[in-house]
Amino acid sequence: MSTFDYAPAPESRAVVSIDPAYGLFINGKFVPGKNHFPAINPATGEKLSTISQASTADVNKAVAAARGAYQKTWSKMPPAERAKYLYRIARILQERAREFAVLETLDNGKPIRESRDVDIPLVAAHFFYHAGWADKLQYAGFGEKPKAHGVVGAIIPWNFPLLMLAWKVAPALATGNTVVLKPAETTSLTALLFAQVCQQAELPAGVVNIVTGDGKVGAALVNHPDVDKIAFTGSTDVGKIIARSVAHSGKSVTLELGGKGANIVFEDAAIDEAVEGIVNGIFFNQGHVCCAGSRLLVQEGIHDEFLEKLKRRMSQIRLGDPMDKNTDIGAINSSDQLAKIKALTAVGTSEGGDAWSPDCILPTKGFWFPPTIFTGITQAHRIAREEIFGPVLSVLTFRTPQEAMEKANNTPFGLSAGIWSEKGSRVLWASKHLQAGVIWANTFNKFDPTSPFGGYKESGWGREGGRHGLGAYLKGGDHE
Amino acid sequence: MSNRIDVRKTYKLFVNGQFPRSESGRVYEIKSGKEFIANPAQASRKDLRDAVTAARTAQSGWANATAYNRGQILYRIAEMLEGRTSQFVDEICILEKLTPLQAKAQVKQAIDTWVWYAGWADKISTTFGATNPVAGPYYNFTIPEPMGVVGILAPEKPSLLGLVECLAPVLVSGNTTVLVASQGAPLTAITFAEVLATSDLPAGVCNILTGIKDELAPWMASHMDVNAMDISGASKKSHAGLRESGADNLKRIFAFAENAKTQRMTSFLEAKTIWHTIGI
Numbered sequence: 145m146s147t148f149d150y151a152p153a154p155e156s157r158a159v160v161s162i163d164p165a166y167g168l169f170i171n172g173k174f175v176p177g178k179n180h181f182p183a184i185n186p187a188t189g190e191k192l193s194t195i196s197q198a199s200t201a202d203v204n205k206a207v208a209a210a211r212g213a214y215q216k217t218w219s220k221m222p223p224a225e226r227a228k229y230l231y232r233i234a235r236i237l238q239e240r241a242r243e244f245a246v247l248e249t250l251d252n253g254k255p256i257r258e259s260r261d262v263d264i265p266l267v268a269a270h271f272f273y274h275a276g277w278a279d280k281l282q283y284a285g286f287g288e289k290p291k292a293h294g295v296v297g298a299i300i301p302w303n304f305p306l307l308m309l310a311w312k313v314a315p316a317l318a319t320g321n322t323v324v325l326k327p328a329e330t331t332s333l334t335a336l337l338f339a340q341v342c343q344q345a346e347l348p349a350g351v352v353n354i355v356t357g358d359g360k361v362g363a364a365l366v367n368h369p370d371v372d373k374i375a376f377t378g379s380t381d382v383g384k385i386i387a388r389s390v391a392h393s394g395k396s397v398t399l400e401l402g403g404k405g406a407n408i409v410f411e412d413a414a415i416d417e418a419v420e421g422i423v424n425g426i427f428f429n430q431g432h433v434c435c436a437g438s439r440l441l442v443q444e445g446i447h448d449e450f451l452e453k454l455k456r457r458m459s460q461i462r463l464g465d466p467m468d469k470n471t472d473i474g475a476i477n478s479s480d481q482l483a484k485i486k487a488l489t490a491v492g493t494s495e496g497g498d499a500w501s502p503d504c505i506l507p508t509k510g511f512w513f514p515p516t517i518f519t520g521i522t523q524a525h526r527i528a529r530e531e532i533f534g535p536v537l538s539v540l541t542f543r544t545p546q547e548a549m550e551k552a553n554n555t556p557f558g559l560s561a562g563i564w565s566e567k568g569s570r571v572l573w574a575s576k577h578l579q580a581g582v583i584w585a586n587t588f589n590k591f592d593p594t595s596p597f598g599g600y601k602e603s604g605w606g607r608e609g610g611r612h613g614l615g616a617y618l619k620g621g622d623h624e
Numbered sequence: 625m626s627n628r629i630d631v632r633k634t635y636k637l638f639v640n641g642q643f644p645r646s647e648s649g650r651v652y653e654i655k656s657g658k659e660f661i662a663n664p665a666q667a668s669r670k671d672l673r674d675a676v677t678a679a680r681t682a683q684s685g686w687a688n689a690t691a692y693n694r695g696q697i698l699y700r701i702a703e704m705l706e707g708r709t710s711q712f713v714d715e716i717c718i719l720e721k722l723t724p725l726q727a728k729a730q731v732k733q734a735i736d737t738w739v740w741y742a743g744w745a746d747k748i749s750t751t752f753g754a755t756n757p758v759a760g761p762y763y764n765f766t767i768p769e770p771m772g773v774v775g776i777l778a779p780e781k782p783s784l785l786g787l788v789e790c791l792a793p794v795l796v797s798g799n800t801t802v803l804v805a806s807q808g809a810p811l812t813a814i815t816f817a818e819v820l821a822t823s824d825l826p827a828g829v830c831n832i833l834t835g836i837k838d839e840l841a842p843w844m845a846s847h848m849d850v851n852a853m854d855i856s857g858a859s860k861k862s863h864a865g866l867r868e869s870g871a872d873n874l875k876r877i878f879a880f881a882e883n884a885k886t887q888r889m890t891s892f893l894e895a896k897t898i899w900h901t902i903g904i
Contacts, residue, residue, distance in 0.1 A: 601851070
């Protein structure tokens, strides 16, 4: 297949300057932490910087700063002025987009093509979209004078570090809340760079605070009596722990959790497009996507042809240096995550599944896993039920559309689903019967700030984005 | 004629469109002062599980009925209720210590509540859905859908109106329910089940249990096939425990303020967003 080899096309690192160590961002200033941990480039294992582990006292200070800013400035500011700060932030993010993209790729391991073309543009779009809501909340359908919760504790994952920050911070600020944000332990750098954007935008001190560290920092936020609302994106297991923690406190909570999305290919699908869609659905961002199409359901009549084309397409996927502009699949975010993927795929093999990967050379340094598909899989196999959060696709088949729906819905999750068919009525029929919060028809893994995102069943509580997502940051709005 | 002995009603459960006794064989005594009133069924965990199965089985049919059809059935419930007003007035007077005038006001308000929600059936999508102008060649829209099986702990009083204010907003969007009636005043709930049974509501869409609320509520909260709960009618001190049990399947659990109206509907909706490519 390699008639033409690609020459290396690395993006320049010169656009970013990484400090040797970072403090916590509290009340508009960076304050040094007492304990530290390294930020690692997962593609090389190289240490990028040193990050502070926030203590409970630090979390208390950050919450106090957020409360102070809420009471003194942010809740008193005319909404139209609040909007202008968000517009400023959106513009600065656009101006510094390349810097953010490069830093995100270095810290997270995702291909520069994705951080540059997907993550960072969506981040700016999120701030721009929500800026416009700030002075129009009375038209959003949550009452004539909708009220902010107060202090929002936001806890975000490592798969889309800055984008998840934007999903929480933009609507929280637009609705008049102040924020204490905890980035994921392995991906703090773009959040800390975002703190500098807040400074450049002259956002009032304390409106956004960033406390870095491990799960203990998140737990301190969840259990803090002066945090009014928790917005969490992460695993279903942690989501359940949070749900139990807030049972007694009455905090408002939104949870964006795991998924095991079915990507369903009907016999009448445009096969080549569907193959592209399946590849995008599971290998985008190394499969570190809660809404990934990790179960392929292909109709029996086209199974053999489809698998052959899928394998041929997978053989052309370029895995390697995330900074290379031609790279499709980058590094697994951490050694922990790599171990989880290896463990679950080993179970897949031991339970009788057949694993297949294209020939591809994994770099010797850093954390890597090849794009993999499992055939010979049934509904009962663990790899067809549990979220792998890696570039691993389970292949199942179906005969009738009804069977496809039954299999697709046979999961405690309900985040996403994909439908591939050229027949409009079939697409709409399937859309109606799939129990999932986001359904992509003849496309997959598309995101937009205007489009509500979130799951049914154990995939979470509430939506993010659009009018529905806005409500989560207003009192009483989480009932919608 | 004056020596005629009344024919009393046996107050049973309402599960899957039928009126079974509790499988446990248990009843509990309802009195008004010292006067014996009835021995309603004391539902067990097994009855609750049977009711959830019935509700789950009925769910897709009810959700996929047209909104027009659901609206008409809710309106039909109001019609049936109107015709039985005096029976409800009697039962409310006995157990809620209200005057006939007050009891009648409660029944009328319950009827009007059904009419109000009946009209919502075909307006929910328009009002709470959206089309979203995404930055790309996609048609993108968000539609509200029912959550599935919703457990309801109805308030103690007012026994009929309280039940209706919980039930109507949950049913109208296509959810099915298992409802635990007022423990102290359960008669109206079972008589109301007779209304449902004659209103073309498909079997299993609404199931009504009588019994000890604190006994049934934790089983409902920990049931993995119940999607959501309205715990407004449970004692305040039980709320945290129910929310904790419900976390096992991330149940959506709500307790409403008395004046909540549309929130009682919208809380039990899931927003589904659909993207489709635009092209030729």
